[in-house]
Amino acid sequence: MRLKKKLKQSRRDFQGLYECEHCGHEVTDQGLRSYDDAYFHLYVIPSFPCPACGKKADPNTPKTAPDVPAHIVI
Ligand SMILES: [Zn+2]
16 A cells, blocks of 8 residues: 555654555555654555555555655654
């Protein structure tokens, strides 16, 4: 999956709208379960299997990045 957009954000916790790059299926996380740091964007999001087709992101899928740089404490 890849992050399509953020629906809500509180500090680094956010609710994301995710889209499958294979079949276009969209899924919203339930509540603020996504975390806006580099690890989440680089490793966690691409490892989400699509609920519709079961595929994960290709290794060459462009990655998103956190809005808040890692050294900023919020
Ligand atoms: Zn899919």
